[in-house]
Amino acid sequence: xxxxxxxxxxxxxxxxxxxxxxxxxxxxxxxxxxxxxxxxxxxxxxxxxxxxxxxxxxxxxxxxxxxxxxxxxxxxxxxxxxxxxxxxxxxxxxxxxxxxxxxxxxxxxxxxxxxxxxxxxxxxxxxxxxxxxxxxxxxxxxxxxxxxxxxxxxxxxxxxxxxxxxxxxxxxxxxxxxxxxxxxxxxxxxxxxxxxxxxxxxxxxxxxxxxxxxxxxxxxxxxxxxxxxxxxxxxxxxxxxxxxxxxxxxxxxxxxxxxxxxxxxxxxxxxxxxxxxxxxxxxxxxxxxxxxxxxxxxxxxxxxxxxxxxxxxxxxxxxxxxxxxxxxxxxxxxxxxxxxxxxxxxxxxxxxxxxxxxxxxxxxxxxxxxxxxxxxxxxxxxxxxxxxxxxxxxxxxxxxxxxxxxxxxxxxxxxxxxxxxxxxxxxxxxxxxxxxxxxxxxxxxxxxxxxxxxxxxxxxxxxxxxxxxxx
Ligand SMILES: *Cc1c(COP(=O)(O)O)cnc(C)c1O
Numbered sequence: 001x002x003x004x005x006x007x008x009x010x011x012x013x014x015x016x017x018x019x020x021x022x023x024x025x026x027x028x029x030x031x032x033x034x035x036x037x038x039x040x041x042x043x044x045x046x047x048x049x050x051x052x053x054x055x056x057x058x059x060x061x062x063x064x065x066x067x068x069x070x071x072x073x074x075x076x077x078x079x080x081x082x083x084x085x086x087x088x089x090x091x092x093x094x095x096x097x098x099x100x101x102x103x104x105x106x107x108x109x110x111x112x113x114x115x116x117x118x119x120x121x122x123x124x125x126x127x128x129x130x131x132x133x134x135x136x137x138x139x140x141x142x143x144x145x146x147x148x149x150x151x152x153x154x155x156x157x158x159x160x161x162x163x164x165x166x167x168x169x170x171x172x173x174x175x176x177x178x179x180x181x182x183x184x185x186x187x188x189x190x191x192x193x194x195x196x197x198x199x200x201x202x203x204x205x206x207x208x209x210x211x212x213x214x215x216x217x218x219x220x221x222x223x224x225x226x227x228x229x230x231x232x233x234x235x236x237x238x239x240x241x242x243x244x245x246x247x248x249x250x251x252x253x254x255x256x257x258x259x260x261x262x263x264x265x266x267x268x269x270x271x272x273x274x275x276x277x278x279x280x281x282x283x284x285x286x287x288x289x290x291x292x293x294x295x296x297x298x299x300x301x302x303x304x305x306x307x308x309x310x311x312x313x314x315x316x317x318x319x320x321x322x323x324x325x326x327x328x329x330x331x332x333x334x335x336x337x338x339x340x341x342x343x344x345x346x347x348x349x350x351x352x353x354x355x356x357x358x359x360x361x362x363x364x365x366x367x368x369x370x371x372x373x374x375x376x377x378x379x380x381x382x383x384x385x386x387x388x389x390x391x392x393x394x395x396x397x398x399x400x401x402x403x404x405x406x407x408x409x410x411x412x413x414x415x416x417x418x419x420x421x422x423x424x425x426x427x428x429x430x431x432x433x434x435x436x437x438x439x440x441x442x443x444x445x446x447x448x449x450x451x452x453x454x455x456x457x458x459x460x461x462x463x464x465x466x467x468x469x470x471x
Pocket of ligand 1: 081139140141142143174176227229230231256257258259260285297
């Protein structure tokens with residue numbers, strides 16, 4: 001067989017294998033832990049002199065390496081933000097990788113860059129951003145947040161104020177925001193964690209008070225990060241109030257919508273995100289709730305000029321030409337130079353799936369979480385800690401007479417025991433000091449049957465765990 005023939009055959013085999021696996025995923029484990037022996041086996045695969053046969057190496061990757069760990073695409077995996085990527089996105093990745101266009105410059109791939117701009121424009125419109133807004137595909141939410149807070153800093157602060165710039169997040173803000181702030185030189189003692197109310201939304205009185213106190217100390221408040229869909233509970237911060245506070249104090253408003261912004265595509269629920277259009281910048285992940293494979297995030301700027309000021313190598317040159325769009329390249333709007341043309345996988349998915357089906361899938365996930373909440377409420381041993389919001393629900397098992405600490409342990413045990421079966425992935429998080437079980441229900445294949453199985457397994461583990469506590 002020629003080398004080319006071998007490549008074709010191995011590629012076909014790989015495609016068959018991954019598609020078969022996907023078709024039967026429900027029968028597979030959601031979690032497959034790796035034992036010490038297996039890990040050692042993998043670690044000992046040598047980098048030898050002569051190369052090996054391709055089919056043999058691919059088989060090793062499938063059966064010895066990828067076979068282990070958390071399968072975030074499994075329909076009974078509800079931990080973190082699951083990654084229910086559509087095979088259309090896999091195909092998009094293949095397309096992107098095989099052409100391997102340099103995504104840093106528009107002139108390298110003019111038609112692809114036109115698609116990126118159009119897609120960004122389309123989604124910016126969904127967010128309610130005006131003409132003159134812009135954005136860019138980046139690797140994910142962390143990078144989108146970093147890319148945006150840099151522009152916030154450069155726009156609001158003078159360089160000599162960088163050392164007193166102060167930013168405001170909530171107790172529920174994703175850790176990537178603080179990381180991004182520290183990368184741009186905002187030290188921990190200038191990042192305020194504003195408390196949240198009973199619905200896990202940023203407390204507006206506390207925010208205003210913190211801003212006033214910092215001003216009195218000679219600091220320079222410059223940025224509030226609001227979240228649309230917090231990772232723990234799916235809560236949405238009071239966007240209009242935050243805009244008013246930002247206006248009153250000359251501050252930038254960034255929205256972290258890495259998780260929740262996708263609900264803008266649900267005609268039934270988009271109204272819950274009202275106020276998103278008021279922000280100065282927005283982070284939105286394709287690999288969270290737009291069915292994309294990892295490495296697909298987006299950042300949006302209300303005013304493209306502000307992003308150019310931060311990132312264009314010659315911003316003044318662009319300004320002189322009154323921002324002739326044809327002169328702007330991806331490298332002028334963000335941090336990366338060489339990058340894959342990530343837009344193409346989302347484009348492919350949207351073209352084939354169609355917006356109507358995407359709308360339906362997102363809406364259905366939100367409804368399913370509400371339905372799960374309703375079912376859980378019928379169980380006298382379950383307490384809802386955070387109502388179903390943007391497809392996330394938090395609850396905990398309670399037993400009369402048990403102390404808080406014991407309940408924390410009970411719920412941690414239930415999660416650990418359920419996950420140890422490998423059949424489900426349901427993890428705990430901490431809300432207002434309590435250990436709770438959290439389910440993020442965005443996988444379109446997490447249908448009624450999968451949910452019933454999952455709740456059944458949790459209940460079984462609860463019955464087992466509670467016996468341990470009996471005298
Ligand atoms: C996941 C998440 C992030 C981080 O995004 P990555 O794509 O993992 O870098 C940021 N904010 C929120 C709200 C998230 O859910």
